[in-house]
Amino acid sequence: KIEKKRIWDDANLCADITPYLERGKNQVVFRSKMPSYPCFYPCLHTIEPVVLRGEFEVKKNQLKKGFEQTKKLGDLKEMGYPHYLGAVSYSFKVRLDKKYSDQWLVLDCGKVKGALEVWVNKKKVRTALEAPYRFAINDFVQQGENDFQLILSGPCANLFSLPECWGIYGPVRIYSYLHHRLKRKGLEKIIKQT
Numbered sequence: 001k002i003e004k005k006r007i008w009d010d011a012n013l014c015a016d017i018t019p020y021l022e023r024g025k026n027q028v029v030f031r032s033k034m035p036s037y038p039c040f041y042p043c044l045h046t047i048e049p050v051v052l053r054g055e056f057e058v059k060k061n062q063l064k065k066g067f068e069q070t071k072k073l074g075d076l077k078e079m080g081y082p083h084y085l086g087a088v089s090y091s092f093k094v095r096l097d098k099k100y101s102d103q104w105l106v107l108d109c110g111k112v113k114g115a116l117e118v119w120v121n122k123k124k125v126r127t128a129l130e131a132p133y134r135f136a137i138n139d140f141v142q143q144g145e146n147d148f149q150l151i152l153s154g155p156c157a158n159l160f161s162l163p164e165c166w167g168i169y170g171p172v173r174i175y176s177y178l179h180h181r182l183k184r185k186g187l188e189k190i191i192k193q194t
Contacts, residue, residue, distance in 0.1 A: 007051070014053075049159055058082060073170040076154070082163040090150040090168060098143055103176040104187045105141060109133040109150065111169035119149040134191045137174070 005014040017028065030050050057064045057080030064080065071079060076088060096105075107125075109116060112133040118125040120140035128135070140146075150168060157164045177187065 007053075051159070073168050073172070075165045075169070076152075076167040077158075077163050077165050079167075081154070081158075083158050084154055085156065085159040087151050087153045090152070092148050094141075094146050094148060094174065096141055096143055096146060100141075100176055101143060102179055104179060104182060105137050106175045106177070106187070106191060107135045107137050107148070108173050108175060109135075109168055110171045110173070112152070112167075113164070113169070114155060114166045115153040116168070117151040117153075119151070121147055132191065132193060136187060136191055 002013050002015045004010070005012055007014075020026075055065075071088070071090075073090075076084070081088075107118065107120075109118075110133070112128075112131070115127060115129050116133055117127040118135045118137075120137055121142065123140050125135045125137060125140055150172075152166070152168055154166050155164045158166070177190075182190075
């Protein structure tokens, strides 16, 4: 049974193939034809991507049911997400002592491939689309425990062409700079340097 379902637009068609799958190797055949409605130059009709949706990982070219809730830093393509298009969330807690209240704090995420959005204590810090992936976090942290959430979005190439390497490779660190040794302009320079 095929039904219309909005995924990236209103014309997407979905079919549940779960009842037809067997344990082990399965072959899925997809047939399609070009749409019959007219189009005008410079637009051309092309086949929409065929997407397999659900909760699974890909390990050594095989599907693995479900997924691990916790991932290490590294290449998500190699971890079982070669054609994944969406966001992956990393979260951690950091306890800050009072001594850091008079220092500039910078979250440095190290090597990253993808768009990275940083949240601290449920407040959005900033989104970075390219290196450097450094974030001034003074206005968002507090003395005691702090919740960090890093949301990484995968590249569109994962859906429309050959998959690319993507992920947070790290190391993820927080650096502190004394206020009296580094002025605000100096801090901004550190954040923008590659």
